[in-house]
Amino acid sequence: MSDARQLFEEHHRAVYRYLRRRTGRPELAEDLAQEVFVRALQGPPSDEPLRRPVAWLFRIARNLLLNHLRADSRRPASCPLEDRPLPGPEAEPSRRLDLDQALAALPTAEAEAFLLREVGGLSYEEIASLSGRTTDSIRSRIYRARTSLRAALRPSEGTLGPREVRA
Amino acid sequence: MRERQLQLLSGFVDGESIAPTDLAEVLSAEGALDALRDFALISAQLDDDGLEPSETFEARVRRRLSGDDDTERRTGSRTWPWLMAAAAVVLGVVLGRSLNPTPSLPASLPTAEVGGPKVDRTLVFEPGVDWKELS
Numbered sequence: 001m002s003d004a005r006q007l008f009e010e011h012h013r014a015v016y017r018y019l020r021r022r023t024g025r026p027e028l029a030e031d032l033a034q035e036v037f038v039r040a041l042q043g044p045p046s047d048e049p050l051r052r053p054v055a056w057l058f059r060i061a062r063n064l065l066l067n068h069l070r071a072d073s074r075r076p077a078s079c080p081l082e083d084r085p086l087p088g089p090e091a092e093p094s095r096r097l098d099l100d101q102a103l104a105a106l107p108t109a110e111a112e113a114f115l116l117r118e119v120g121g122l123s124y125e126e127i128a129s130l131s132g133r134t135t136d137s138i139r140s141r142i143y144r145a146r147t148s149l150r151a152a153l154r155p156s157e158g159t160l161g162p163r164e165v166r167a
Numbered sequence: 168m169r170e171r172q173l174q175l176l177s178g179f180v181d182g183e184s185i186a187p188t189d190l191a192e193v194l195s196a197e198g199a200l201d202a203l204r205d206f207a208l209i210s211a212q213l214d215d216d217g218l219e220p221s222e223t224f225e226a227r228v229r230r231r232l233s234g235d236d237d238t239e240r241r242t243g244s245r246t247w248p249w250l251m252a253a254a255a256v257v258l259g260v261v262l263g264r265s266l267n268p269t270p271s272l273p274a275s276l277p278t279a280e281v282g283g284p285k286v287d288r289t290l291v292f293e294p295g296v297d298w299k300e301l302s
Contacts, residue, residue: 005232012228016220030224037228099212117181118213124183143177150205153212 003053004041011054012037015061018119021103022065022112032068036061055126058116062130102152106145113138114145168198180206 015036020029039060050056103111109131116127124142128135172193179185179193180203193199 005229008228008232012220012225016224017216017218020218026221030220033220034224034228034231037232041232099216118210124178124181139174139178139183142181143174146177146180146206146209147173149209150202153209154205 003043004037007040007053007057008037011057014054014120015057018058018115019061019065021115021119023068024104028068032061032064035064039064052126054120055122055130058120058122058126059130062112062116098153099149102149105152106148110141110145110148113141114149117142168196168202172196172199173202176202177206179203180210 012033016029016033019032020026023029023032036057040057044050044056103115106114112131113127116122116130117124122130124135124138127133128138131138133141175185175189175193176199179190185193194203
């Protein structure tokens with residue numbers, strides 16, 4: 001089995017879920033995920049062995065996603081409704097809707113860091129490296145995302161939300 | 168619970184290394200266990216979100232990665248004759264040039280049929296003398 005094929009078997013679900021969460025569109029997430037592994041087939045840019053191939057895969061995924069979003073933003077403003085990120089049909093249970101909505105309400109940078117950590121399993125250092133930020137900044141973003149999600153998903157239980165924490 | 172403590176707890180959930188004394192202090196704070204439980208529940212909820220790629224996608228990419236993609240093959244078979252034709256043209260030009268390296272001109276070149284304007288006056292310049300116009 002080729003390296004790319006092995007990477008696909010091990011990581012395609014995580015890559016897809018990251019892209020699916022970031023785009024909100026299943027077909028687009030699949031197209032981008034396919035492109036990730038087709039690029040992986042060409043091998044890493046340098047001959048040096050990769051310490052963590054999964055971090056490289058997510059770097060490709062993130063770059064492809066950013067390219068797509070840039071191209072998308074240059075389209076006319078009156079983009080059709082179906083082009084907007086929406087929760088998929090599988091998000092019917094209210095719990096999942098809550099999670100989708102809470103994630104969608106996060107600032108992009110926080111959601112991105114949080115998803116790379118939770119879905120991709122990347123370390124703070126790896127996320128910092130691929131997004132060009134410091135580790136402290138990533139730590140802070142993930143913390144803010146987590147506390148915002150906590151506040152959004154468990155509002156009735158009176159657990160501490162970000163505002164209460166800062167007070 | 169203070170923000171710093173909550174931030175340490177978030178890092179702890181992610182496997183960040185925390186000094187034992189800091190960890191003991193954080194876990195002793197009021198609400199720490201609730202926060203820890205909520206963070207774990209959020210992770211669990213995300214894990215169980217049911218977002219899976221379609222089987223069609225998986226089959227398509229597996230075919231593509233193993234070089235057994237029909238689309239690729241069809242595209243390749245369409246492209247191949249054109250590439251061969253282009254290569255033949257290039258080869259012909261190169262061979263032609265190598266057999267006859269100097270470009271040859273036709274024996275007689277057509278001459279310009281239209282002459283210049285007729286001379287109706289001449290200007291002569293003599294040093295030290297003004298211009299004279301001879302007609």
